[in-house]
Amino acid sequence: MQIRPGIELASLTDLGCQRSNNEDRYSYWEPASDEQFALKGRLAIVADGMGGYEGGQEASRIAVETVGEVYAGAVHSDPQAILVDGLRLAHQRIHDYAAVHRELHGMGTTCTAIALVGQGLFYAHIGDSRLYLVRGAGISRLTQDHSYVGRLVESGVISPEEAEIHPQRHILTAALGSGLEITPDRPASPVALEKGDVLILCTDGLWSLVSESELHDSLRPDLQQACGELIALAKRRGGPDNITVQLLRLN
Numbered sequence: 106m107q108i109r110p111g112i113e114l115a116s117l118t119d120l121g122c123q124r125s126n127n128e129d130r131y132s133y134w135e136p137a138s139d140e141q142f143a144l145k146g147r148l149a150i151v152a153d154g155m156g157g158y159e160g161g162q163e164a165s166r167i168a169v170e171t172v173g174e175v176y177a178g179a180v181h182s183d184p185q186a187i188l189v190d191g192l193r194l195a196h197q198r199i200h201d202y203a204a205v206h207r208e209l210h211g212m213g214t215t216c217t218a219i220a221l222v223g224q225g226l227f228y229a230h231i232g233d234s235r236l237y238l239v240r241g242a243g244i245s246r247l248t249q250d251h252s253y254v255g256r257l258v259e260s261g262v263i264s265p266e267e268a269e270i271h272p273q274r275h276i277l278t279a280a281l282g283s284g285l286e287i288t289p290d291r292p293a294s295p296v297a298l299e300k301g302d303v304l305i306l307c308t309d310g311l312w313s314l315v316s317e318s319e320l321h322d323s324l325r326p327d328l329q330q331a332c333g334e335l336i337a338l339a340k341r342r343g344g345p346d347n348i349t350v351q352l353l354r355l356n
Contacts, residue, residue, distance in 0.1 A: 109135060109142065112221070113354040114149075115328035119336045121310055122344035128154035128161030128214075129308050129349040130169045134177065144182040146222030148173065149351055151234050153215040153308040155280065160212030164199050168216045168281050171195035176220070184220040185291055188229035192216055192281065192289045199282030213282035217248060217306055221353070225295035226304070231287055232280045235312050237305040237320060238296070244321040249290060251279035303328075304353040310346035314339040328352045 108114055118129050134148045152168045154161030172191035179187040195216065203209050215232025228236055233250040279287060303324055312320075315338055323338070325331040332350050339348050 113328050115332045116351040117332035118349040121346050121348050127347045129347040130165040131351050132169050148176050150218040151306040153234050156212030160209040164212040164214035167198050168195040168214045172218050184222050184227040188218050189289050192229050196281045196287045213280040216281050224298045229289040229291050231289045234308045239303040244317050302355045306351040308349045310348035311339050311350050314342045
């Protein structure tokens, strides 16, 4: 796919050091027509499946493909609403798939999907994959983890710093395919982006082993090199899970 001027893009995924299959999935998409591009901009997605060898792979595949299909095929031009619709349909399709394939009961996936339209950032999110914004010397996390530990942070029981090393930080409280209904997180209004901003989409195989300051400091002029260095760092620290990262720099 040809990427229009305006961003630099790099992506990489890895099995990690202890897994025999990759249950992560990611994608990037732009409309072919300039008219649609003006309305929908760019779409990037990261998903981290769960539910065993086949279940996790299928759940993340369904999520990424469904959100992409819904976004590409939508006739209205509200990127935020389209992203939420995509996650909700993916949730239903994962449920339907598990109902037919009984051996995959319990399959599910995280999903973080973003749309860049002009200088505006829209996103929809469920689970504990993350979206970060790097601007100048700072880095901020835009998504909140739907996890047991995330709830402890929200209630003030533990600090964000304690949450990063908590032994139960990977226990999810929401995911696509889990429960009857989902309520994806979304921003109240589009996030205004600036030239030079970098967006980081990643699964917990990366953020659980690499600190926010290290994410920030790893960014190179060559974003593909940065992806490789981040994954190498996570693997040096054990890499118990699949590792996926997608970087987008506005230029």
